[in-house]
Amino acid sequence: MSQRPITSTTDGRLNLEQQRKRAKELLTRLKAHDAHATLSQAQWQIAKQLGFSSWPKLKAHVDALDFAARHPNFQASDEARTTHWRCGSDIAHTLQLAGFQGQFRMLTDPLCMGPVRDLPAEEFRTLRSAFISQTFAMDLTTVAQRVDNEYQHLHALADDAPSVLWCEADAYDQLFLIRALAGLDRAPRHLELIQVDRIPGVERFIGIGQLAPDVLAWLWPQRRRINDDAVQLAKQAWSAYCNPSPLRLAQLAHTYHPALPLLAPALLRQLQELPGAQDGLSLTERLALTCLADTGPMAFGQVFAELMAKREPLPFLGDMMFHALLRPLIDGKQPLLTESETQLEWPRRVLVLTPLGRQVLSGQAYWPEHASHARWVGGTCIRPGEPHWAIDQALRPVWRTS
Structure with missing residues (x-):
């Protein structure tokens, strides 16, 4: 039996009443083929198409989003001295709308493109600035100032002030992540990571930047502390990525890493x-x-x-x-x-x-x-x-x- 596709949102919001209505519509179609079909069966199919294993889990997710929307200042741990780190500016405004209080920093260097070599810091920044300037027809002086500024700010990750890295599963984000962590000697006490490869109800998740403010608030409690295993893995991955030979990178790309579980698929995509x-x-x-x-x-x-x-x-x-x-x-x-x-x-x-x-x-x-x-x-x-x-x-x- 063919079914009308269940329309998903693009920003992560879900309306429970709308899903209940769709379940009733689906039940009517199911009963045309099976007189014993139940509303529970229709609700389960709706939930499954939206990425949930059951209707109660769909409902719990919507309730959590609603709570986050009603309580934008729901956690005092996001305070003025918290720094939110991202590989672009796409969530800077959305974080403010969601009620986050901390400052925003970013590293915009597209490490998934152009030469990325194991060089001393100043030479590396010069290499990347030249690439960005030439590739995107941007003024070299302006680019170099921005690159120097962003990489200098990365040193702050080693401080004890709270910092949170916001990443998705793709190569752009995961390379930003390992570059940020590779510069650390050990895991700071207050460095945390939010990373996501899918959002329930979003059929084609492209990135965090597409999400509504209340969905960012829903993600906030899911952050996890960066540990020393993650730092050491990032160092290995960054070294492998900078190597003229991709053999070590391929080994890492074909291995699951619990410390950074989204890293291997991104490296495998980058290998391609x-x-x-x-x-x-x-x-x-x-x-x-x-x-x-x-x-x-x-x-x-x-x-x-x-x-x-x-x-x-x-x-x-x-x-x-x-x-x-x-x-x-x-x-x-x-x-x-x-x-x-x-x-x-x-x-x-x-x-x-x-x-x-x-x-x-x-x-x-x-x-x-x-x-x-x-x-x-x-x-x-x-x-x-x-x-x-x-x-x-x-x-x-x-x-x-x-």
């Missing part, structure tokens, strides 16, 4: 930004080309929206990041994509696969043999025409010489 052994495409590139092969010419912004809404298994890119990652496929001497109407802003330009793009996508050509740009995944560099690391179908690194 290495060239695929068959076509030389990163997973992001392959998803974009596949989308165009399936639908035909499409606006740049629509391709990004399609990936985030449906195709990307663990969304981690912002729109400008996606645009930057695809530029080498457009601007190279042997492009895989062409864009038309270049007088328009980039999201409205129409992308079309080139014949070479179709050959690469089908595995008949290997992209790094035609590319004219170097690309990085952490400390691993892929240079055109040179032997390099790739990723096989088992998501294990392989050394490719030709």
Whole structure:
């Protein structure tokens, strides 16, 4: 029997009366096929489609959200000296709306892109500033000041003042997390972590930034103290990510880590930004080309929206990041994509696969043999025409010489 899909929210809010109404509507349809169907059965199906194992658990979740909304200052532990840390500004205003009192800090360096090498602090910041400035066409002096400022503030994590890291499950956030923790000698007494990979009732969870203020308040009691095991794991993961060889990173990506349980899937997704052994495409590139092969010419912004809404298994890119990652496929001497109407802003330009793009996508050509740009995944560099690391179908690194 086909059922009308249960519409989920996008910001995490759930209305219990609306779900009760849907359960009654579903019961009517169930009874058309089974006269003995009960309201409890319909409620269970509604709860299951929203991500709960039972109707009582759905109700308990809604009650918890309602309580958080009615009591925005529900915990005195969030005080003026608490610092909330994030890898972007997306929840800064929402935290204020939810009643949080502490200050907000962020590290906006997109560590999932560009060279990330094991260098002394000043050299590392110079490297990252140059990459960000060039990639996003931003003033180098302005970028360098911001990068220096944000990384200097990270030292405050070692203090005894309360700090909370807000992270989701994707590579952008998890790399921010291990970078923040890797700079510590030990776990501070008052450093806590809120991390989440799904929100009940949200069908396509992209990130914390999409959540309503009361849902952030609901997440607050779920924070956990960072322990020394998490710090040591972060040090290992950060060192592996900065290494020119991805072998150690792959070992960590294929292992579950209780100290940071969302880390391995994010590292595994990031490994897939290495060239695929068959076509030389990163997973992001392959998803974009596949989308165009399936639908035909499409606006740049629509391709990004399609990936985030449906195709990307663990969304981690912002729109400008996606645009930057695809530029080498457009601007190279042997492009895989062409864009038309270049007088328009980039999201409205129409992308079309080139014949070479179709050959690469089908595995008949290997992209790094035609590319004219170097690309990085952490400390691993892929240079055109040179032997390099790739990723096989088992998501294990392989050394490719030709």
